[in-house]
Amino acid sequence: MTRSYAIRTFGCQMNVHDSERLAGMLEEAGYTAAAGDETPDLMVLNTCAVRENADNKLYGNLGHLLPTKKAHPGMQIAVGGCLAQKDKGEIVKRAPWVDVVFGTHNIGSLPTLLERARHNEEAQVEILEALEVFPSSLPARRDSAYSGWVSISVGCNNTCTFCIVPSLRGKEKDRRPGEILAEVQALVDEGVLEVTLLGQNVNSYGVEFGDRLAFGKLLRATGEIEGLERVRFTSPHPKDFTDDVIAAMAETPNVCHQLHMPLQSGSDRVLKAMRRSYRSERYLGIIEKVRAAMPDAALTTDIIVGFPGETEEDFQATLDVVRQARFMGAFTFQYSKRPGTPAADMDAQVPKQVVQERYDRLVALQEEISWELNKELVGKTLEVLVSAGEGRKDADTLRMSGRARDGRLVHFTPGEAQIRPGDVVEATVTYGAPHHLVADGELVSHRRTRAGDNSEAGLRPKTNGISLGLPGFGKPPAVATSEEGCAVR
DSSP: OOOEEEEEEOSSHHHHHHHHHHHHHHHHTTOEEOOTTOOOSEEEEEEOOSSTTHHHHHHHHHHHHHHHHHHSTTOEEEEEEHHHHHHTTHHHHHOTTOOEEEOTTOGGGHHHHHHHHHHHTSOEEEOOSSOSSOGGGSOEEOSOSSEEEEEOEESOOOOOTTOOHHHHHOSOEEOOHHHHHHHHHHHHHTTOOEEEEEOTTGGGTTGGGTOTTHHHHHHHHHTTSTTOOEEEEEOOOGGGOOHHHHHHHHHOTTBOSEEEOOOBOSOHHHHHHHTOSOOHHHHHHHHHHHHHHOTTOEEEEEEEEOOTTOOHHHHHHHHHHHHHHOOSEEEEEEOOOOTTSGGGGOSOOOOHHHHHHHHHHHHHHHHHHHHHHHHTTTTOEEEEEEESSSSOOOTTTOOEEEEETTSOEEEEOOTTSOOOTTOEEEEEOOEEOSSOEEEOSOOSEEEOOHHHHHHHTTOOEEEOOOOOOOOOOSSOOOOOOSTTSEEEO
């Protein structure tokens, strides 16, 4: 009998992409996605461990699932991701109704573990300490018909004192360029217009096979893929950012002039305590070079407020860098203690009320800058890739939403045109808000795309695992679009 599944994903883009792999494996094993409000036969929670409330979120969700499981005999619950890697068997001790716990290094084991749990009628916990199979060698059910994640590496070789990711994801493992380009080609063959190259530290890509310029070469190689309109990447580390990457961004037409580069703090003293191997001058120097090569580049960042020992002087240094950098937007976080990280045991933890007050000041400054930058775009015409689920459709204006090439969110009025997610429009900005742009006038143009056709038909790419072991750059090999290769279903 066919069993249904649902996946809830918490955390970063890497987890979102892992969930696409989990969905692909489950469908290959005979499961089908649960429809709407249907109670699934299998619920998978793909967890995050970065924030302090991650544990509460997981066990709160598990608590809510208990009565559902009791009411549906045979239902299974599986927990994976970073928190599963961290807590291991503790999860089934605290929530004995969980059937399977698996870690970040063995997501490919899920179907087997589920079958074993059913057969043995007891929970299965399997956590590996090293990567079993590179996730991209597994099949994937993609979430989007027009935009796709492509992993170029997993793991991280840095030792930031606030971060638990290296201990949960392991040392950096790089894919060969040919494998990456083959996966990109497979997505483009299915109508996908945009890919985001994904890694914990994308611009250290190549360290495993000894080519420190590999990431810039990879960006340039994507420019040779016909039909690929947009390339993004996340996230780079300032210590590994090289001039050749800036040149590749500026000179490769389909690479978007968008850069998300975490700052974390503008204080050199705090950066040293964080074990971030760059200083504010180096960071601002990269931004200066990026803007010299791409004056239209939109920059975003991550900032942590209230790291242990942070003084008012340190915080003012962060505000100074924010003023100089003029980010389009910033993901701002209040420092939270993560057991197992060096920072958790540091002296001079900053009081919560002080952190909150500083956080509010930072957010106010960034919103002021974001609003100023967005207002400068009023009257300009932007190319927008229409998206789904990125903004409420206003009942009065009937607006739709999408992303400009620089990553800005644009709400536009479609008029009488039949526009679908995955189509491309040109719209003229009529209003700039801190977090989005509005384009309420008549559209300049509308291009229907294959991605839009697939969105309208409810089709999503399903890619088989790609692990070709090809060592070089250049034109990617032809990829089959039959059931043996890659198919939209």
